[in-house]
Amino acid sequence: MSTRGIRRKKSTLTDLKIAVVGAPGVGKSALIVRFLTKRYIGEYDHQTENRYKHEALVDGEPILFEILDTCPKTDDEFPNASELVQWADGLLLVYSITDRNTFNYIRKAKCDLQTDTPLQLVANKVDMVHLRQVSRDEGEILAKDFECKFSEVSAADHVDQVADVFHELCREVLASKRKSKQSLLERMLGGSRPYNRGKSDSNLPKD
Numbered sequence: 100m101s102t103r104g105i106r107r108k109k110s111t112l113t114d115l116k117i118a119v120v121g122a123p124g125v126g127k128s129a130l131i132v133r134f135l136t137k138r139y140i141g142e143y144d145h146q147t148e149n150r151y152k153h154e155a156l157v158d159g160e161p162i163l164f165e166i167l168d169t170c171p172k173t174d175d176e177f178p179n180a181s182e183l184v185q186w187a188d189g190l191l192l193v194y195s196i197t198d199r200n201t202f203n204y205i206r207k208a209k210c211d212l213q214t215d216t217p218l219q220l221v222a223n224k225v226d227m228v229h230l231r232q233v234s235r236d237e238g239e240i241l242a243k244d245f246e247c248k249f250s251e252v253s254a255a256d257h258v259d260q261v262a263d264v265f266h267e268l269c270r271e272v273l274a275s276k277r278k279s280k281q282s283l284l285e286r287m288l289g290g291s292r293p294y295n296r297g298k299s300d301s302n303l304p305k306d
């Protein structure tokens with residue numbers, strides 16, 4: 100029998116939805132395209148949010164990433180928090196080290212989000228260190244505040260580091276899903292008691 104016709108069942112893929120949030124121009128699209136294609140596209144023109152699907156192995160596990168590239172028009176426009184939190188399994192919060200306003204945008208966005216959704220803080224454009232307005236320490240402190248991982252990257256220069264950001268967030272999401280599954284199981288098992296004939300049972304007609 101030929102194995103050419105055998106295709107991996109879709110159900111073996113783990114679906115993972117990630118929303119990328121950040122002020123205009125921080126490099127959200129550049130980071131996503133870098134992850135998807137390993138290429139850097141300097142000028143990426145789009146007026147609306149985009150969704151991408153991408154299959155990748157993370158620690159040997161096949162993952163189907165669905166990535167939402169949010170597209171705020173101004174520094175005052177924030178994504179719809181409840182829609183985002185409902186949709187996303189994980190959030191990538193991106194600012195640019197060359198623009199303090201974008202760092203403040205993330206603080207404000209996180210306040211609106213008010214969520215336990217796993218997230219990761221990413222400082223982009225680290226190749227432009229001569230234009231740095233936000234120090235690494237400030238990024239680390241904010242990440243501590245958010246209780247999340249932090250990395251400084253450059254969509255322009257880095258390939259592996261950018262992939263690591265998405266992979267790390269994927270690990271966080273999977274770990275959190277496992278944890279909530281486990282605690283649900285524990286609650287279900289903890290709630291089960293040995294069978295006792297209850298009041299309502301005793302009212303049943305006996306035959």
Ligand SMILES: Nc1nc2c(ncn2[C@@H]2O[C@H](COP(=O)(O)OP(=O)(O)OP(=O)(O)O)[C@@H](O)[C@H]2O)c(=O)[nH]1
Nearest residue numbers: 123124125126127128129141142170224253254255
């Ligand atoms: N030097 C440098 N420039 C970058 C980097 N990432 C993105 N850029 C530039 O920053 C600009 C904005 O990049 P985008 O990827 O369009 O940013 P965005 O956050 O998707 O922007 P919006 O779609 O407006 O929300 C472009 O001119 C990119 O070339 C980087 O790592 N280093």
